[in-house]
Amino acid sequence: MRKVYHGLALLLFASILQAADLVPLGQLPKGKTFLVILAHHDDHTWEWGLGGFAARLADAGWTGYYVRTTNDEKDGNEWGPNDLVNLREAQDAVRHLGMKEVISLNWRNDHMSSAPLKEVRAQYILLIRKYRPDVVMSWDPWGHYDRNPDHKRVARAVGEAVWMAGLANVHPEHLAAGLEPFRVPQVYYTQREDYGKGHTPNIAMEFNQAELDRKTDAFWSHKNVRGTPASPEARRLSMETPSREAGKRAGVAFAELFYAIGEWDDLPGLKEYLQTNARPK
Amino acid sequence: MMIALLLLFASLASAKTVLVVTADASDFILAAGGSISAMTAGGDRAILVRVTNDDKDSWRLPPEETASRTKAEVEQAAKILGISEVHSLGYRADELGGVSPTEIRDRILFYIRLFKPDVLFIPNPYTEYDEVLDRFYTGLAAEEARQAAALPNFQLAFAKTGLEPHVTRELYYYAQPFDPRRREAESTATFTPQPKVVGIGSTIDRKLRAAQALKTINFSMAMRIRQRLEDTGRKLPLLETVDDAAVNKLVEINVRKLAEIAAKGSPYKQAEEFMYAGPEFQVPQKLR
Numbered sequence: 001m002r003k004v005y006h007g008l009a010l011l012l013f014a015s016i017l018q019a020a021d022l023v024p025l026g027q028l029p030k031g032k033t034f035l036v037i038l039a040h041h042d043d044h045t046w047e048w049g050l051g052g053f054a055a056r057l058a059d060a061g062w063t064g065y066y067v068r069t070t071n072d073e074k075d076g077n078e079w080g081p082n083d084l085v086n087l088r089e090a091q092d093a094v095r096h097l098g099m100k101e102v103i104s105l106n107w108r109n110d111h112m113s114s115a116p117l118k119e120v121r122a123q124y125i126l127l128i129r130k131y132r133p134d135v136v137m138s139w140d141p142w143g144h145y146d147r148n149p150d151h152k153r154v155a156r157a158v159g160e161a162v163w164m165a166g167l168a169n170v171h172p173e174h175l176a177a178g179l180e181p182f183r184v185p186q187v188y189y190t191q192r193e194d195y196g197k198g199h200t201p202n203i204a205m206e207f208n209q210a211e212l213d214r215k216t217d218a219f220w221s222h223k224n225v226r227g228t229p230a231s232p233e234a235r236r237l238s239m240e241t242p243s244r245e246a247g248k249r250a251g252v253a254f255a256e257l258f259y260a261i262g263e264w265d266d267l268p269g270l271k272e273y274l275q276t277n278a279r280p281k
Numbered sequence: 282m283m284i285a286l287l288l289l290f291a292s293l294a295s296a297k298t299v300l301v302v303t304a305d306a307s308d309f310i311l312a313a314g315g316s317i318s319a320m321t322a323g324g325d326r327a328i329l330v331r332v333t334n335d336d337k338d339s340w341r342l343p344p345e346e347t348a349s350r351t352k353a354e355v356e357q358a359a360k361i362l363g364i365s366e367v368h369s370l371g372y373r374a375d376e377l378g379g380v381s382p383t384e385i386r387d388r389i390l391f392y393i394r395l396f397k398p399d400v401l402f403i404p405n406p407y408t409e410y411d412e413v414l415d416r417f418y419t420g421l422a423a424e425e426a427r428q429a430a431a432l433p434n435f436q437l438a439f440a441k442t443g444l445e446p447h448v449t450r451e452l453y454y455y456a457q458p459f460d461p462r463r464r465e466a467e468s469t470a471t472f473t474p475q476p477k478v479v480g481i482g483s484t485i486d487r488k489l490r491a492a493q494a495l496k497t498i499n500f501s502m503a504m505r506i507r508q509r510l511e512d513t514g515r516k517l518p519l520l521e522t523v524d525d526a527a528v529n530k531l532v533e534i535n536v537r538k539l540a541e542i543a544a545k546g547s548p549y550k551q552a553e554e555f556m557y558a559g560p561e562f563q564v565p566q567k568l569r
Contacts, residue, residue, distance in 0.1 A: 117378040142409040169337040169344045269535035278515045
């Protein structure tokens with residue numbers, strides 16, 4: 001009997017430990033429009049991020065836009081055709097996810113280190129003011145050891161654009177086109193965790209089997225770089241395995257993990273007060 | 282009388298020079314204003330080097346007027362904290378990413394050699410999830426300036442004008458609490474900065490008055506909060522009328538809460554938190 005008690009106590013201790021390690025499960029955010037701003041044609045469909053959450057938002061009635069920053073000229077078989085083939089496959093992927101459109105900015109692939117940050121940022125600010133997204137998703141600007149120069153540059157530019165779009169004195173010329181200042185209220189950053197300790201997720205976003213299937217379809221839309229899966233099983237597991245692993249971290253079947261910047265995280269001294277005292281009009 | 286004079290001489294002899302580097306007008310006040318104020322109240326001399334002109338941070342004022350008003354207001358705020366001089370480098374706010382890092386470094390280095398500070402306050406460039414990159418660029422430049430200011434082969438022309446190499450013995454990295462891992466010690470090596478919490482119970486009121494002096498920035502913050510709430514169908518009773526009283530109240534809530542967050546887990550009720558490298562934190566000779 002004593003052994004049973006010990007066993008139960010150990011089990012309880014283990015489950016407490018496991019619960020303490022869980023990444024908090026996020027609720028579906030409030031809003032209707034989201035922008036995914038990344039560097040390449042296939043960044044929004046990779047194993048660890050975005051596709052499942054994007055599909056869930058689309059299912060909930062949100063309108064999503066994918067901002068592809070580079071022209072992807074080097075990704076695939078041949079320089080010339082790569083540009084067009086990768087764009088078309090990105091458009092296919094976006095359709096699978098239920099998003100509306102790919103907005104291609106056409107910066108030179110793998111040359112973003114020398115792209116002027118302010119010019120890239122200015123284009124994002126314009127799009128944020130145009131679409132007024134409730135959510136923006138991108139690479140984590142504070143992630144470590146991502147060796148891709150385009151990812152790093154895009155992340156930095158997005159990290160500034162999401163809040164600077166709210167300042168009227170930043171690109172005041174936009175006002176002449178009717179584009180009012182707008183600060184993005186919620187930002188979700190993704191990154192491989194095994195790149196280093198820079199990116200530590202603080203939220204998990206769950207999605208269902210149908211959304212996982214669409215994430216899988218979106219991933220394999222990129223035939224120019226990913227070819228064809230070895231078997232239907234390999235195709236299924238390619239997205240199911242990482243989604244399940246992330247789901248385990250939050251105690252659900254399938255999920256993707258993010259570092260989320262919440263609505264008032266830019267004002268740490270006022271966050272609690274605003275959350276407590278803001279009320280419906 | 283004699284004792285009083287002796288005490289005065291003693292305090293003058295031990296008085297330090299404190300150089301504060303800030304990116305934007307409010308940064309040093311919100312993250313370090315109480316500690317700086319305590320130093321000046323104790324007889325130390327403090328000087329502020331402000332890197333940007335804050336020309337973006339207003340509500341419906343053109344950049345030129347924003348910059349002009351904020352300059353006067355930050356000088357007033359600095360005075361409240363006991364800072365005797367303000368030197369503005371005048372870079373356009375939120376555009377430091379396009380400025381040569383070496384240029385910013387060398388301009389800060391100039392002031393380090395000119396004033397020969399004992400203590401340096403700089404924005405912490407290693408803090409994560411602080412979205413204002415002006416603080417990142419300024420912090421990196423200032424950290425490098427402190428190092429370069431001590432080395433004779435940097436800025437040879439300066440030496441010709443009497444600006445000799447100078448070692449700043451104490452370094453405070455400051456930041457608002459954006460980084461969820463900011464309390465983690467970076468390393469146990471003796472030459473690595475360590476977390477330091479400074480109680481500001483005796484100076485928080487001065488810090489608050491300094492923060493409230495930044496009227497243009499504060500009004501902008503209040504209006505932008507109101508706008509963000511309106512965009513999502515909400516309101517804040519405090520900001521139904523955005524006047525001086527409402528803005529000052531908002532600033533007070535902010536300053537007191539920041540002090541409470543920094544004090545968490547410390548013996549203080551109100552504090553500021555830093556990464557600190559003091560005179561004892563030197564790179565060992567064998568590693569130089």
